Amino acid sequence: MTRKTRFPSDIAARDRALTLLLALAWLGCLGAGMANTLSRLSVPTWGSPLGEAQSVEIRDGIRVGQSFTAPQQGLSGIQVSVYVQPSTARREATLRLSQAGLPAPVGERTLALAPEATVSRLRLDVTPISDSLGKSFHLSIESDCAPGEGFSVGYSPGSALEEAGAELNGEPIEGDLQFLTYYSPSIRQKVDMLLAALAKGPLHDRGLALWLGAGALSAWSLCLFVWRTAHATTTKEGEAT
Amino acid sequence: MPQRWRMPNLTGHTLATALLCVTALVWLVLLFGKWGFDDPYVTYRYADNILSGRGLVYNTGEETLSTVSPLYALVLAGLGLLFPDVPTVSNWISILSVVASALVLMRWGASRCTTGGWIAGLLLLSCPLVHQTTGLERSLLMLLALAGLYAFDRSRLAVAAGVLSLAGILRPEGLLVGLVVAISLVVRRRAVPWRFVLLYLAPIAAWYGALWLFTGSLLPTNLAAKQQQAQMSGAVGYFAGFLRLLGQYARHPLYWLHGVLALVGLQQVLSRARHWGLLLAWTALYFVGYSVLAVSPYFWYYATLAPAVLVLVSEGAAGVIRSLVSSRVPRLAATGLAGGLVMCLLAPPLAGTLTTTWRPDPRLQAYREIGEWLRAETPASATVGTLEVGIIGYYSERTMIDFSGLVQPAVSQQLTAAGTFAGSTRWAIERFWPDYVVLDRSAFADLPASGWFSAAYTPVGHYPGLGALWLTVYQRSAAQ
Numbered sequence: 001m002t003r004k005t006r007f008p009s010d011i012a013a014r015d016r017a018l019t020l021l022l023a024l025a026w027l028g029c030l031g032a033g034m035a036n037t038l039s040r041l042s043v044p045t046w047g048s049p050l051g052e053a054q055s056v057e058i059r060d061g062i063r064v065g066q067s068f069t070a071p072q073q074g075l076s077g078i079q080v081s082v083y084v085q086p087s088t089a090r091r092e093a094t095l096r097l098s099q100a101g102l103p104a105p106v107g108e109r110t111l112a113l114a115p116e117a118t119v120s121r122l123r124l125d126v127t128p129i130s131d132s133l134g135k136s137f138h139l140s141i142e143s144d145c146a147p148g149e150g151f152s153v154g155y156s157p158g159s160a161l162e163e164a165g166a167e168l169n170g171e172p173i174e175g176d177l178q179f180l181t182y183y184s185p186s187i188r189q190k191v192d193m194l195l196a197a198l199a200k201g202p203l204h205d206r207g208l209a210l211w212l213g214a215g216a217l218s219a220w221s222l223c224l225f226v227w228r229t230a231h232a233t234t235t236k237e238g239e240a241t
Numbered sequence: 242m243p244q245r246w247r248m249p250n251l252t253g254h255t256l257a258t259a260l261l262c263v264t265a266l267v268w269l270v271l272l273f274g275k276w277g278f279d280d281p282y283v284t285y286r287y288a289d290n291i292l293s294g295r296g297l298v299y300n301t302g303e304e305t306l307s308t309v310s311p312l313y314a315l316v317l318a319g320l321g322l323l324f325p326d327v328p329t330v331s332n333w334i335s336i337l338s339v340v341a342s343a344l345v346l347m348r349w350g351a352s353r354c355t356t357g358g359w360i361a362g363l364l365l366l367s368c369p370l371v372h373q374t375t376g377l378e379r380s381l382l383m384l385l386a387l388a389g390l391y392a393f394d395r396s397r398l399a400v401a402a403g404v405l406s407l408a409g410i411l412r413p414e415g416l417l418v419g420l421v422v423a424i425s426l427v428v429r430r431r432a433v434p435w436r437f438v439l440l441y442l443a444p445i446a447a448w449y450g451a452l453w454l455f456t457g458s459l460l461p462t463n464l465a466a467k468q469q470q471a472q473m474s475g476a477v478g479y480f481a482g483f484l485r486l487l488g489q490y491a492r493h494p495l496y497w498l499h500g501v502l503a504l505v506g507l508q509q510v511l512s513r514a515r516h517w518g519l520l521l522a523w524t525a526l527y528f529v530g531y532s533v534l535a536v537s538p539y540f541w542y543y544a545t546l547a548p549a550v551l552v553l554v555s556e557g558a559a560g561v562i563r564s565l566v567s568s569r570v571p572r573l574a575a576t577g578l579a580g581g582l583v584m585c586l587l588a589p590p591l592a593g594t595l596t597t598t599w600r601p602d603p604r605l606q607a608y609r610e611i612g613e614w615l616r617a618e619t620p621a622s623a624t625v626g627t628l629e630v631g632i633i634g635y636y637s638e639r640t641m642i643d644f645s646g647l648v649q650p651a652v653s654q655q656l657t658a659a660g661t662f663a664g665s666t667r668w669a670i671e672r673f674w675p676d677y678v679v680l681d682r683s684a685f686a687d688l689p690a691s692g693w694f695s696a697a698y699t700p701v702g703h704y705p706g707l708g709a710l711w712l713t714v715y716q717r718s719a720a721q
Contacts, residue, residue, distance in 0.1 A: 230562070
């Protein structure tokens with residue numbers, strides 16, 4: 001039986017193809033692992049959670065609101081700080097989040113308030129709004145509590161968030177409520193955020209080509225290093241075993 | 242006849258390592274070149290005062306040692322003669338130290354014919370916990386400790402003595418590395434290398450002797466302050482903080498792989514890769530020491546654990562790969578799987594490092610603005626009180642009153658089990674009556690509303706910092 005002769009050029013081509021295949025598989029592993037990690041990492045919240053210690057009482061006939069423009073994709077919740085006075089009466093607060101231009105609210109929740117005096121945070125979670133970036137939203141807080149039995153929401157008259165503002169009975173007032181918005185963007189959107197954050201760095205005005213070049217060089221050097229390490233581990237140390 | 246220049250005999254792996262390190266260096270500079278948080282700025286202010294001729298002091302005229310690393314302040318001051326931007330210089334030192342530490346790990350592993358060091362070096366380059374400490378002297382300590390231990394492992398005792406001596410001078414916990422080496426010499430029953438001992442001890446004795454003469458203390462005031470902080474109501478100590486940190490990592494399933502491999506790696510180190518034993522011993526001693534000291538669980542205290550943990554993970558990975566090869570898996574498939582395993586190990590820390598840029602410390606910008614405002618608008622003799630004195634103190638160049646006790650030891654005595662930062666703040670204000678007070682509303686909502694404070698102080702500026710904090714600057718009225 002005769003063995004087919006393999007020319008050196010064929011072997012080199014096969015090695016090149018295998019190496020490329022391995023490199024792609026490794027980068028796939030790395031990408032999948034990073035995507036898994038990114039999916040679990042929360043993105044920063046946004047809002048005006050702190051401020052001067054003032055509050056607005058909410059009771060029957062008084063409605064408080066907060067408008068804002070979402071700074072990120074994937075708006076998934078909003079939280080306000082409230083100060084509850086002690087009372088034995090049954091009290092509820094209703095939070096309603098609406099998006100400008102949509103007829104129905106994107107989320108609504110009615111919460112029972114504790115009978116004792118507390119400082120608590122009321123949170124309304126909604127299905128993540130994938131295209132929330134730059135869209136206008138409005139949060140309203142209502143209650144049917146009797147006067148003196150209501151609750152107060154934290155309010156910062158000196159707050160000056162851009163494209164945001166508090167409202168009392170539909171009329172704009174100076175400052176913002178003490179609120180925080182939460183975001184659950186998709187992995188793709190998180191990658192976009194990551195690139196946007198990187199682009200703010202020292203290379204921000206050098207263009208995409210430089211970033212792509214740096215990324216490709218990094219991937220290549222990483223694969224080269226991993227190849228050498230994996231190869232050494234499976235040969236030298238393998239033989240030693 | 243002149244000799245012809247010859248290409249150095251670089252192996253493929255050396256080239257790959259060099260390329261990787263250069264790439265990592267570029268990325269780390271891009272990501273962390275302008276990184277910052279409050280704590281390192283205390284040391285920067287010492288460096289700045291040395292440069293300005295005010296000496297090794299935080300507040301002019303007060304010889305209180307509030308930095309753990311006066312040597313680092315001297316180094317920054319020296320470099321500051323060439324590069325006046327001290328924070329950036331310090332970040333560069335940290336970044337270069339991390340890359341050099343990774344190289345030492347790789348070299349150390351290679352010298353012992355294991356690839357665990359290469360994998361550990363790669364993981365160290367991507368470790369977010371280490372990179373978040375950029376600006377502190379901890380990365381430099383890590384480099385000195387690793388380099389010293391490697392030199393000792395290679396029986397280069399003179400080099401080891403010099404480098405470990407520097408580690409002991411840089412930070413007190415660097416002395417633990419020398420202790421580990423001494424114990425190792427005793428356990429191995431070697432003859433005492435007196436030259437090594439002298440080379441190691443002489444600079445340390447000279448340094449700490451001079452420190453004692455100059456400041457009257459060997460330990461910085463902030464050690465006691467951070468111990469007191471951990472005793473406060475609701476606070477936890479170093480060990481509990483470590484468990485909390487483990488819990489955070491456990492929420493990411495890919496980090497479980499690190500945990501399992503670390504256990505395999507421990508078995509590997511005990512059985513065949515014993516050269517890492519000194520590193521593990523130092524890390525264990527450091528961990529026990531900090532747990533006993535029960536200091537507050539600041540994140541940078543845990544970064545020092547990283548090299549040993551990563552070595553365990555890497556030796557575990559190398560052990561698994563060896564098992565694959567010995568189980569007759571075709572070599573190419575084994576190589577592919579080995580690379581895949583390394584990439585899976587690399588993915589979570591790499592993603593963590595990249596996403597660190599999502600969360601720059603909002604205090605950096607707000608504190609800097611306040612510091613610059615104070616420097617421009619207040620007299621040079623003005624005193625400023627605040628809870629975190631680092632960044633504000635550095636940029637304001639004013640006498641600082643520290644409500645957390647890092648600068649004035651008497652304040653830290655107020656941080657008892659029943660005490661709060663609000664309480665220590667009130668105590669410090671009533672004791673020192675600073676000309677200006679900077680308060681964060683999240684921590685001090687009640688103080689500005691209290692009658693005594695509003696009678697004495699008037700708000701002169703608000704600094705909302707990205708919604709995460711709300712800082713107000715108050716000025717003391719002339720009547721007080």
